Amino acid sequence: MGELTKIYGRGLTFLFVGLVTIWILLMIVVPQIRMIERAFTFEDRGGETAMLALDIDHAYTEKFQIEQQLLTLQQQGSSGTKSSPAAPSPFTPSMTVPGAAPTAPGPGLAPSPSASPQNAMSAEERQAEAADLRSQIAALESRITDMEAQEDTSSGEAGMKERLSLDNFTTMSALHFKIFLMTLLYAFTVTVFAFVICYPVAYAAAMAESRNKLTLILIGLVIPYAINELLRIFSWVMILEKNGILNAFLDGIGIIDMSAGEGFRFVASNGAVFTVMVYAYVLFMVFPIYNTIDTLDKSQIEAARDLGASVWKIHTRVVIPHAKPGIAVGSIMTFMLSAGSIAAPEIVGRGMHPDWFSQLIYRRFFEADSWNQGSAYSLALLTACIIFILITMAIFKVGVKDIAK
Amino acid sequence: MSGQDVELTGVSMTYPNGFTAVQPTDLTIKAGEFFSILGPSGCGKTTILRMISGFLDPTTGSIAIGGEPMIGIGPNHRPTALIFQSLALFPLMSVWENVAFGLEARGVSKTARRKRAEELLDLVALSDQEDKKPGELSGGQRQRVAVARALAVEPAVLLLDEPLSALDLKLRQHMRAELKDIQRKTEVTFIYITHDQGEALAMSDRVAVMNEGAIDQVASAEDLYNHPNTPFAATFVGEQNVFSGKVKTVANGHAQVETPHGMLLGMNKHGLSTGENAIVMVRPERIYLEDRKDRLGPLPNELNRIEARLQRRDLEGALINMYLDAAGHSVHVNLHNTGDATLGAQDDHMLLFTPDDTVVMRPGPMARDKA
């Protein structure tokens, strides 16, 4: 702090610290805490309080119905005393004194048969009935107050009791848990594939003898890297579609006959999602590895070669150890992007393939409307990624400062 | 422009990691003085400079400039200007903008700034380079821009942190003269940090020798060289042949020390008494060869004598460097090149030096690469 004020003065230092504090609190830490809080808060949809909420709802409905009844009753009563001028009766064309014939049935006011027995009630009966209904309403009201008071002490949103528990995790179905594990496994496999595919490319770029070759390779890498993720995914959907390029190719070499309706449905399978992900995220591995190999003193490779080391030895003993931080960064990015990708499974899956954990998270939030469980799922994904980062850091013996460069 | 004095009272600096860079120090630098702080790297001299300029706050003690206490005042409010070792010219500004930056900070108008910058660039003989970028200048020119930039704020004290170290020898010698000249013209107090004794001795009115966070001795260049106060000052400034032994007798301001090379008599300024451990030092240029003793003029009654065998004889130009072996102890002798090719060329020598040129001190830390 002292160093900062010395160079930037109090005003600017205050501004910097303030902005960073806002960033940390409003964009990083508190939102995460809120998610964790929600993840460990279980909304009890079938428990006692939920029942209570249901009872309250019932009571309200009942009260409403009785009130309607009461209203009808009162209308009938008043219609007995005030005949509606809008409904002149053909039988009493000369009726001019309203209220003169309180017991006379208003024919215009008997549109439904259900009303007719009440219509038959005398004023006294109606009043007794109304009093009864009123007492029922009062009873219901006091019950509602009671129940609401009870509810207020323990309720959360939508009347569902919230309590601190692990239930959001433990109630995860076996299917969901399996999808979670499969997602991580697929993400890990994407990472391994990406490394195998990228390492020679990164090595070739770092070893390029001429500037022109290097520029060409780098442009060739930057262009697909910079092109939107969705478009990279989309280009593969075109290939894997039932009437897509791959089937057209198979048709061309005579394996299938598309005109006869033959063709493989490649999309909407885990294999397709996997293939597309390798393509979409492979380049996140290239640049970090290239950057580290590039700093390797090329004469080390010459020296190793001169000492008779095999190609395999050169790579396992000289190049890869040097490229460790880059491999770690590339692996972390690739794994994180694959495990957390919503674009690839949604687009390749064509809405029919909910077998990726990110899709489950989406559904928890936007279809099941269960934010707490969605939070729990997100937290599970986040934890898996953090564990992956920690393991990678331990294996490659790199620190946080080496990772984000 | 005129200088002000700088006064350090009990100033020390201990870093948060526990390392003490400067021991409690008292030091007074007079107004208009060219003052050097000389010491090996890591001795704490740069720390002192940064405390005077305000980049570091001393752990203890106080600093006053022109009588005004400076503690708590930031570097931008002190009457000092610092010339950095790397010069720290602003690479994105032109030369004149660099020079005028201090005036810009003081809110001087652009035309006035430009005019003043031109005057200062005249002073340092760079008048036609004002629109270039620092990167386009040579090392010596950049040096001058740095000086002009520092002088533009009319400091009372100019602090220089080894500004010549990046230059080659010829240019360095030239810039020494130029700096001295500018100092004389402006009468600003110069505090000059260096590890190069040649620079310190050539330019300074007074020199402070610093070692391991403490100032060993403050003296004029002459005094420092001829009458060093500590084994470190004696060995860091110039060269010394050092012999160790025990004091045998003390008399008339002299002490006789018993060494493996026999008895050696020297000046006993530190008042050593009989039986004490002592070191005896004599400079290479104060040693004479016996076969040329006629050149000494009238000899004192007693002369120190050491037998030695020639190991190497190098001609350096004006001087001849002789490295001899005296009973396993190496001795360095400088001879003036008289043009006689046989001078000191034989194998065995008797080395002579007068007791007045010989210093007796208590043993203490010495400069490592010298001695």
Next chain:
Amino acid sequence: MTAASDVSMAAPRAAARRRSRDWSGALLNGYLLVFFAYMFLPLGFMVIAAFNAAPTPSATDWQGFTLRWFTELPQDKRFVQGLWHSLAIAGGVIAFSIPLGLSGAFILTRMQSRVTTVLYTVLVSPVLIPGIVLGVTTMIFWRDYFGLQAGLFTAMIAQTSFIASYCMLMFMARLQRQDRVLEEAALDLGATPMLVFRRITIPFLMPTILTACVISFLQSIENYNTTFFAIGSSWTLVTEIGSRMRFGLSPIINAIGVIFIAITITVAVTHTLVTRKRA
């Protein structure tokens, strides 16, 4: 072993080594070709289909050249509206990310304390955690604490939370190469911290600030995963493309793809050539 036999042994060994190097070099070049084919062929198919008159995007079933899909594009209200949303979000992201990234970078590069490692970890964490988690947490946080429904604002905030980290990393890399003495020199000459900042620090950072603006803009426009969660019922160009893709393929998407690719190639090639010239 005599010197002569040593030499006679070494010559064939060197030759063999050279041969194996040529061989592995050719293999590597061959691999590069396959790799770039893998990278570019799918994109090529997509571009071809954008000019194909066939109503479902296809590179194989050629029904004649057309620009119809490009001309239909501006008439699609949701795409056009989505583009405006994207631009609005990107503008907000730049306006927030640059100051935040700068502040973080200044604090982390100028402060020496044990806290900085923790601070650094916190500030780069948004780069390392899945984008959908950022979207989810932003959505929850703003609704629970401020009653704000997910929309353009939350999408902008969610994007800023990680794009600011990228900016910070760029600024830190630049600041670490700065000669700190320059700021001290300016202070020593009597400059106020504000003037040092304006005349020394900001000019030094300016190229990086411009790069950071461009990268933030592209990151924001192209972001899907985070935005998808944080934007609620609103949409950006990219989330709209995403939802169209889910419900079936249309050559209009290919047309957008071609425009994206053209812009990307222009920017990438310009950038590479500019940095190359500078190097």
